[in-house]
Amino acid sequence: MKKKLLSALLSVAMVASLLVGCGGSAETEAPAAETKEEAPAAETKEEAPAETKEEAPAEDAAASTDKFYIYSWNTELGDRLQYVYDANPGVQDRIEYVNVGDSSVYQEKIDQLLQTPDAEDYPDLIAFEAGYIMKYTNSDYTLPVTDLGITDADLAEMYPYTLTIATDKRDGSLKGLSWQSCPGSFMYRTDLAESLLGVTSPEEMQAKISTWDDFIATAKEIKEASGDATRILSSNGDVTNVFMSNKTDPWVDDAGVFHMDDQMVQYMDVVKTLESEDLTQKTATWSEEWNAGPSNDSVFGYFGCTWFLHWTIKANCGGAAVGEGTYGLWNMCQGPAPYYWGGTWLGATAGCSDLELAGLLMKGLCCDTEIMTKMSEETLDYVNNKTAMKTLSDAGKGAYDFLGGQDFISVFSPLADNVDVSWMSAYDQKVNELLETQLTAYSTGEKDKETAIADFKAAVAEAYPSVTVE
């Protein structure tokens, strides 16, 4: 009898340990996967649990001892939030900044998390990119900012388009705020402009590329004058954002009907010309070669916006002061069309555990003129606050040695005022990807234009069963 009992006990213990083992590993797996790609965020992660433990007995409300999860796909938001932490000591203790690491898997990750409101790592604040923000703001997954204690007075300094984008189409409530404004320009090398085109000022340069026909003509001129060494752009895809911002219709309108307007056909033609006449370096956007472009003479210019100037061109110019690499040899002008590219919004989720804290963070990051002025001055971000930008511009802080003294604020300001976002839809990112695939096939001569367009439409219909595609 004893033997029997013992063996039964042993087997139960074994089964139990097995199951426990499985359960445990499944749980620990998820955070491990996250930490893999977020070396910079790892520090804050390690510190956070220790601090919360100390604090736990002091606070009695369950909600306020829980960690406050903020999700993003890189370190940018975390770095910017530091300004809010500095202004509000003690706030950072409960915050768990999760850097998913890869913006292509970010949406999938967030979608899964939003399905599990009871999970410990359910996000409280999430960051959105322009390409898909509407998918979240037009849904019940996000909260109106009024719930967080943000009033219309707080929004007065913002560029109107940043509010339009984040407004729920169903009831007109505002669901997200952005701390940056991202109008775009054409950034070009002044030394190459002078030696190849004889252009000495941004106004002259603008005249040379004011329409797409001029742009192509200038591209040919640059190629010839440099003896094939320099191209106007690095990748054919560099023009994409300019065209996308100038669509007359959104990809999918409110009635769920798909539109492909003439802008997109022109886009295909321009890319085809760039490809077949060999007018770019034909790199892939964001690839190693593409990133190396600003440090040598192979590329004349890039289409870029506010953050692009600092994060991409300056970071890759091969120097950190005038005289090093191409630092100081850049200038900006409008280019063939005004456009807007990217930007990050911040929104609170439906199950946000601490509305007060969410409100505090969003207000501090996106509405507080003082914090934003400081942020812009130190990081050179073009912040979403008219007064802050005006203050800096008036103080002469906009003159940027990287641009050879050109005032980047005065270039961007009029552009930011006039950004039109009526072309945006929740479908943009995926549909743009689908177009990209067909455009590559068309521009490299694998397909003719009609086939490419037909295949593109078929791909959209396939990806979105609820969208009407003619």
Added chain:
Amino acid sequence: MAKTANKKQKTVEYGRYGYFFIAPFFIIFAVFQLWPLIYTIGLAFCEQYTDTMFNTVVGPTFNGVENFKTVFMSRDGVLFDTYTFHSLWNTVIMWLMNFVPQILLALLLAVWFTDTRVKMKAQGAYKMLTFMPNIITAATISVLFYSLFNYPNGPINQVLVSMGILDEPFRFFNDKWATRGIISFINFWMWYGNTMIVLTAGVLGISPSLFEAARVDGANSGQIFRQVTLPLLRPIMLFTLVNSAIGGLQMYDIPKLLTTSGYGDPDYTTRTITMYMRELAFTGAKQMGKASATSVVLFVVTLIVSLVMFYIMRDKDAIKEKKQIKAAQKALAEKQAAAGKGAN
């Protein structure tokens, strides 16, 4: 009755505890494999997707074979002209392109390594080297090959141009056969070592006396390979084939990571069926229903391929022998019956 029960009490029935010990497997299998399997098949007959406009989930509602219709027929009603079958076709092509050379090379190496007359030197080191690519993760290898074949300044392009083979750098990842070739090569290179080890084990399992006997009878290496090694290697070959077919049809990591967009560039010609399934289920409108239907198609195709392989690789001699034995037994029985009748 009471007596036997009493008797049973005294001896401890250990056999029963066996069930407790194997229970964890069945519980985990049921929860993490059997249930998802049944659920997937169920979902395949339902409409379920996310309406991107307002991010609302539609379904799951039963809609019969609607999903299978869109999987099998294009919008114009052409049978098999769908992304599902295009991606299945891509998968099969890339699998064949890597598997055929892989099994041939692995077989050759396995025979060389086990041949007592060849006696290769530094076998251990060579075996290790062939197995090495399998240890590196697919992600690393993809990144490595992506930079090797990069345009315009990847090492391969630079070498080919400087050697005068190409006039100008070639965009490998814009050409479907080049990309498919690279993917197949990576898979070939990663897995031939593994296949070789399995086949070596198979060859070593054949009694050496058979090889000796064949040699004494004057058979040359080619004859020994064809008449002795290959027939006796059949069970291992079948295992390798089926294993590789299942693995090949589920090819995902290399094509997913190698191409820039991750959607099977250029123009979806390297998109495998598992990549497509993932795309359906997790991007765009998150069409779970259609993705499930696609995975059911993959399941059926895998089943058919495996069954065909079992049929082709069946032991014909053994079947023949069995038939002969049966016939002989039947004849004997008839004879005996006839004899019995005669006696009557």
